[in-house]
Amino acid sequence: MARRGLFRWKIADYVARIASGIMGPEEFDSKVLARHVVDAIRHVGMQLRDERNGVLVCPICGRGPFTKRGYFLHLTRTHYSQLIDLVEVEADRIAGVAKNVVS
Numbered sequence: 841m842a843r844r845g846l847f848r849w850k851i852a853d854y855v856a857r858i859a860s861g862i863m864g865p866e867e868f869d870s871k872v873l874a875r876h877v878v879d880a881i882r883h884v885g886m887q888l889r890d891e892r893n894g895v896l897v898c899p900i901c902g903r904g905p906f907t908k909r910g911y912f913l914h915l916t917r918t919h920y921s922q923l924i925d926l927v928e929v930e931a932d933r934i935a936g937v938a939k940n941v942v943s
């Protein structure tokens with residue numbers, strides 16, 4: 841259980857890093873997480889990167905503008921469980937698409 845909790849924290853942390861631009865989606869990789877989860881983290885991170893005239897705005901609640909660091913903290917503090925939900929939905933979607941391709 842504790843291990844799974846750590847995992848979830850990592851997922852939210854990576855999504856927030858990509859969304860805030862602290863880390864590029866191509867820089868992110870993980871040997872621990874399954875391939876479709878890595879892809880889901882990249883996709884969700886990019887979906888949440890809403891940059892308008894050089895400032896970051898949160899597309900979930902509309903707050904902002906944020907600096908990179910400020911947006912990272914906003915996401916991990918305010919939307920922690922939403923980040924994980926979004927990644928889980930996206931990972932399921934990717935896994936479903938992959939299955940359809942094979943069969």
Ligand SMILES: [Zn+2]
Pocket residue numbers: 898899900901902903914918919
């Ligand atoms: Zn927000």
